[in-house]
Amino acid sequence: MIVLHRGLLVVAGLLGASGVAAAAASSHMVDSRNLSAIAAVFLSHGPALLAVGLFGRSRSFAFSGAILALGTLIFGADLALREFLSAPLFAGAAPIGGGLMILGWLGFALSGAGLAKLKK
Structure with missing residues (x-):
């Protein structure tokens, strides 16, 4: 569990830094x-993953964070490759990443409501 939380903190930091860089690049x-989309997604999901990495106590909450992190990375990588190389990460990467982000957020909601429980 500690490894997952540390991983979420690493991803949160990378998303924050990349989000600021994308915002700066998009303005120039x-x-x-x-x-602009990368900046918005990274700067909104990075702090959420930071909170989960620091304060998420349940496995279901941490698992939801991992799903959110994976989706955010896939989505952002696809947009970045389209921007700089004019090629997608893989076919359907953006909708898959977006779907994973939605599942991660829904996992937070279920975990918060006490409906998602993963055994310790």
């Missing part, structure tokens, strides 16, 4: 919708 590049 012409019509960069992908970089």
